[in-house]
Structure formats: C-alpha cells, structure tokens
Amino acid sequence: MSVITEENVRGENLFQDINAENDDWEPTEIESMCMNCHRNGTTRLLLTKIPFFKEVIVSSFNCDECNWSNTEIQSAGRIQDQGVCYTLRVRTKDDLNREVVKADSATTRIPELDFEIPPFTQKGVLSTIEGLLDRAAAGLEQEQPARREADPEVAEKIEGFIRKLRRLKEVEEEFTLVIEDPSGNSFVENPAAPQRDEALVVSHFKRTLQQDSRLGLRADDDDDDVDEEPAPSDLDTMRGEVLAFATNCPECCAPASTNMKLVQIPHFKEVIIMATNCDRCGHRTNEVKSGGATEALGTKITLRITDVSDMSRDVLKSETCNVAIPELEFELGMGAVCGKFTTLEGLLADVKDLIVSKNPFICGDSGVSDRVAKLRAFGEKIDRIVAGEMQVHVVLDDPAGNSYMQNVYAPDPDPELTTERYARSFEQNEDLGLNDMKTEGYQENQENQETAGGSKED
Template sequence: MSLIGENDVRGETAVFKEISAEDDDMQPTVIESLCMNCYENGSTRLLLTRIPFFKEIIISSFTCPHCNWTNTEIQSAGRIQDQGVTYTLRVRSKEDLNREVVKADSATTRIPELDFEIPAYTQKGSLSTIEGLIERAAAGLEQEQPIRQATAPEVAEKIDKFIEKLKKLKDVEQEFTLVIDDPSGNSFVENPNAPQKDEALSISHFKRTPEQDARLGLKADDDTEEDNAEKPGNDMNTLRNEVLMFNTNCPECNAPASTNMKLVQIPHFKEVIIMATNCDSCGHRTNEVKSGGATEDLGTKITLHLTDPSDMSRDLLKSETCSVLIPELEFELGMAAVGGKFTTLEGLLKDIKHLIVSRNPFICGDSATPGRAEKIQLFGKKIDQVISGERDVHIILDDPAGNSYMQNVYAPDPDPEMTVEKYERTFEQNEDLGLNDMKTDNYQ
C-alpha cells in the first residue's frame, strides 16, 4: 500500500503533515497488530510528522487491551545521511531537561561524568526529552534488578547506587554532559534558542568507518581508480564539456529519480561540481554544489558589508562545510544546515528564511510555545529587511575547508566592502573535516 496519494504527486496534500490541533486530517493511522506479549490482537497507531529544523519521522504506538502492554517507537522517514552526527549538550538547568530529542536506534548515548553509555541497537528509536532519556535508562537498569538481587546481590547493590546517581541528574545539582553519537545522521537534539546559536549545544559531523557502514547495511563502492581510468570518457576534459546523469532515489518519496552532474569553472576561484535531482513522481527538486578540488591548507573567512541592494545579486558558493553568520541579527547557521549551494546572496537569505520560518511546524497549533512563533516571525521580517536593503548588516561566510566563495564585483581590483581572511584551522575543525586521522606521507 502506497502512502502517497494522487494529490501528493501534484503537491496539493503533504504526506508528512505539520502537527496542529486545528487540522482534521492530522489523525494517526490505526492498524490491527499482534501483541508479542500475550499473542492477542492489539492496535498500532502511526503518525507521520515533521521535527522543526530537522526532518520527517514516523511515530508508532502499540497498545494491547488484553494485557495492557504498550510500546512506542520512532523511525526516520528519510534516507541515511551522507555523514554521521554527534550532538554534545551541556545540561546546565532543569529547562535543558525539556529539550526534545530524536534518538535513532543506531545512536550511542553517553554521559561521561558517570562513565555511562547506552550502546547502539540496544534500544528502539524514540522521540523524547532529555529527562525522558534518563528515566528510560534508569527503568532499563531496574528491570532485571529482582533477578540480580537473588543471584548476585553485590552486583545488584552497585547498580542500585548507580541508578540513584542517574536519577539525581534530573535535579541538575551539577552540570553534566549528554553525548548522542549517530552514524546514520538521523538523530536530533532541539535548539530552543533557534534561530540563534545554542551555546550549550555543539554539533559535529564525521565520516563513517567501514564497520559503521556495514552495520547500517550500506555497500562500499567496488570500483577502483584503475577501473575508472580504463573507462572511456572519464578524463577531466570530457567531464567539463558534458552533463553526466546517474540513477538515484528521491529524498522526499524514495521513488527512482535521476541526478544530473556537471563541472563548472567559477571565475577567480576554482572548479565546482553542480548536482541537480528532479523527481517525476512527486515533483521534488533539489540541487547541491560540491567543491571540485582538495581541502585548502587554510580556512577562509569572507565578510561582506551590505551597503546597497545591488549586493543581493552577488554570486556566491557556500560549501557544505561553510557556516553563515549575521552578527547584527545574532544569527549563526552551522555547516551542512542547507548543504552546498551555488546561488546569489539573495537566494541564500531566502533559503535561510524558508528553513527557519516556513519549514517550522512548531509555530502553530498546540505545538507552539509562548513567544516562539512571534520570535521566528520577527526574524523572518528582519531577513526581508536585509534583502530589501533597509537593514545594515554584515554577512560572514566561515569555511574551515576554504572552499567557499563570494563574487568580487570590482575584480580584479579589491572590493572595499568585502574582506577575505585566511586562517589556520583549530584541532577541532580538522577533526570535523576528518583531517587529523588522514595520513598521506609514506603511504603504501
């Protein structure tokens, strides 16, 4: 049975709806299911919805009326991401315990202060809060305590003491750290200060190891460089002069789609790879830009002072490792938030507004919190003022990989309103780019 109806193909009805008490169609799908506890028939409720600043998910809840057994799970409705993700949250107050968390079943959860870890694949995926994660971990440890008290009293006593320490975390008498490490990239921790930067939360992306790819069921590419060298049409001159096409799946509906790819030379910069995907099934379109060269020796920080509305027409390349800052709005967009883009400054600002304002389902209905909707809408108006030239701001592109670019309209002369700084990357930035473990000397 397909979850996508005829209206979905035309774009009239969304499969993943925004949560709202006023939407009559926002009802879960109920399916009769077998209870694995008493083997009688129960019911499973499925709800397809969105997480703000994140992606689509499927929430399922099972209830058995015969034995009163219940179970809830969450599954990502998207594909496995290109990179894994690590969220590190510094829990400083009880308000932090209310942050929403999407924990995929492939994620590992750690609390370093207690030397505590929940390994991957030992729990089902869940949509909860920080407090809910702690309670679930304590309940999991308490489950086998009666058996341990009968067979291994000393072990049971130690676990009781540890459970007390775990439950005391909910009082937040001292700060502690929560780390969620997910190779699939499908876990998420809420930023309640969005669209501003969250000082207590750090997000880093990493390249998966072959072992992690194997556990996620991903295949490695068997083609070698020698094989590619023998295939006709793979030289760089041929790639520059033609558009390559390969088959893929749509990121929205997972239907077969095609992706076009072409090498483009940016004046006064370097070559980039532009990729565009069109889906004939649901009409979804997406484009992405990747650097065609290597990671630069130095990071690049580009600062542009907007003094005229004509600045909106400047071409820019934002790589997937580049963050965007607008100090006057106290706004920071982390790397990989909107992917790599080759667009204009106006196009980038509109993408930021669409991401923060239009795609945020938590500003309407029962899911809205007091003041959040007004805060988000006010930010959208400020972006409009920047685009129209009514607001004097600075746009900063900070790319540790050095693969981002903004057009100099005075080229080859210096641009009086734009500065380009080169800087040495920190150890943490090299770690995020995967350079610390990369060895190229004496390689055999």
C-alpha cells in the first residue's frame, strides 16, 4: 500500500504515468463507511496522469460485508479557464475503445438519437466510448420494472430506445458523440496524438454566469464582475419573459395591449407568439411569426390521419403556408389564415370557420342555395375528419420552410408523417419577395449609383 508523504509531494512523484512495468506502484487504501449497509469498507485511490491530458484521481470503493461497489473519477487539477467540447464522429468499432474522462459537470449528447445526459446526474468516470453507452443503457434499465407496472406503454418505448442505444455498439452506421464540459476537465482520447485526429473536433468556450454558479465559482446572488461578461442580447431577453406593447384593437380601435413571447418548439425552431386582447369589446387575436430566416428550401409536410388522436398533434402554420386536403379537393392559399401555433383540430376548426361561418357569400340574401348546401356539406366533412370518421391526408406546403407538424413518435420516424424538402420555383420566390432582394455587394452598388448620380449633376 502506498502512502502519500510530504516527500512525494515535493518530489512531484504523487502522480505517475500509467505503466504496466511499474510493479512498485500500488493504490492508496483508506477505510471508509459503506453508504449501502453503513459498515466499513475499503476505498482505493489511484493518482495517475492521462497521456496528453492531465492528472486525475481514480477512486474505487468495495464493501466485503454487502459486496456493494462504486467507482468514480475526479480531476486533480483546478477548473480550467475555459470549457471544452469534444465532438467525435464514431465510424468504426475501434473508435469505441477510445478512453474517455467524463467529469460530473459534463453533458453527453448523441444527436442522432436526440439523447442527452444532463450535467451532475452521473458521477465522473474513466471509461471508453463503449463503456459510456453501456452505462447510459444501464441507467435507463434501472427503473424499467417500476415503469412496466405504472405505465407499460412508456416502458415499451424506453425499451425500444435502449435497444437502439445498444445497437450503436455495432457501428452499423456512423453516429456522433458530443461531450461538453464547462469545467474543461473532460477528455476524449486521440489515438493518433500528437497528430491531428480527423474524427475528433475539440473546441473551447467561455463559461456563462449560470455555468460558473453551478461549478461553485460564483455565488447565486453574486453580481461582482457582471460588467466583464457579455451583456445579454435583446433575443436572450425575449426568451425569458413576455413582452407587452401598446396597440389598437383591430375591431373597435380602442387602446389595447399585445403580448409577445419567443418560444422554442421541440425538434424545430424558435417562433414568436403574439396575442392581443381588447378589454373594451372583448376581441381576441393570436398570431405566430417565425423567429428565424427564410429557409434555403421549401417544406412539404403530409400527414395521413388514421386515428382521432392525430387531432392533438401540435401544428405550426406560418403565414406563408398553404393547406390542402386532397380527398376533399380543397386547398387554402398562403395568407388566408394567419400564422398559428395550434393543434391539428384547431387548424381544421379555423378552416371550417373561414369557409363556412365567416363566408360572406353564404350569409343572408347573398347566399345561393346550391352554394350554401355545398359549403355546409364541406363543413360536415371537416366535422367527420375531426371525429376520426374519415381518413384523409392533410398537406402543409410552406415555400419558406417555416411550418411544422409534431412527430408523436420522436425521436423515431413517424410512419404516417412525411416531410419533403424542395427547391422553390421562380413564382414562389416572387411571392416571398426574394427575387428582388439583394444582400451581396449592396454597399458597393449604392456607392456606384451615388457616384453616377453626382457625375450626371456635374
């Protein structure tokens, strides 16, 4: 058993490289209490250096009374000046053998599965990529017996996800592993070190105030040195609160207030929800605007309605989106209904309201009997679709690419939902005002025009 002495510390022999030929090097053993049976067990500490990284402390506890064991790794150095993010593209089974140091403050993500392990939910570990996958699967399996009793459907979905997680070890397809650690003390091995690793991208970033607080570097109520941090942008402010501004009611023109909030839609993007409520006449309106730019490609979303439960799917319909129901030979152009974030049932109700209830050509004396009957029959078909009595397709065609329909099977593919990306036509770009929009060399052209104008005046 090795002993930590002052001579070791002065001689800088406390941390030694991992070397199989060093027979004299043994872990430090400390008697400590078992947290399972509360009797005494043994903790072994190994102080070592990871090549091309830094010093770490590997601890292992074992209790001879109840056979409970636990392992943990801690950084022996200080918290680094910057956080670190490792992005590894796993291409072969050899990549699964890479050594990994995952600190407890690190976030682990697999984007292809939309899977994330939040920080401080697991202890630090010295393992391999394969070991991280096994540990994640074991963590999900831990509560499966209780889930099967309480909610068998959820348990079955998690079981399917666990199988996907384990299939990653076969590396049938490439996948990405991201380890982001604000403390800067996590590490992913580069087998080609000191040469560059083509499959591994390492980036560093500056910690936020919240990350400093979680690492214990700043008190929650500590406002010192706030000026040294970058000031939050207007967009960050909008994400955290509801903004209100004065406006007029579109019905009675009385002073009213419009509320606005930036909302992140899961598996999609940010949108701006605006709502106006008039206290005088009771008029209410709500509208959704895309929080991002026009996409490079248009989006066509097709849903085959097979069950009444499809009516509860979330739908984002932008103001540039066309709505079609091919079985009813119905199509609603862009701008007919304002942008909305609602459910599929709510969208169909708006369509019925627009075509049947608010149609001026079927109201009063202006209504022709044949037209009235035809439109009312259309409204009845919408009611049957909402009730699940008709199986039809609902198509959202948005040239701007800013519309969305919920995938209830996420992160798995939805068998009834298809999403197509397509290049916009000249007419669609014209409708969106993109053909006459110039964003490159604008300043240079403006200066040339001013120079030409000055020459003509001379």
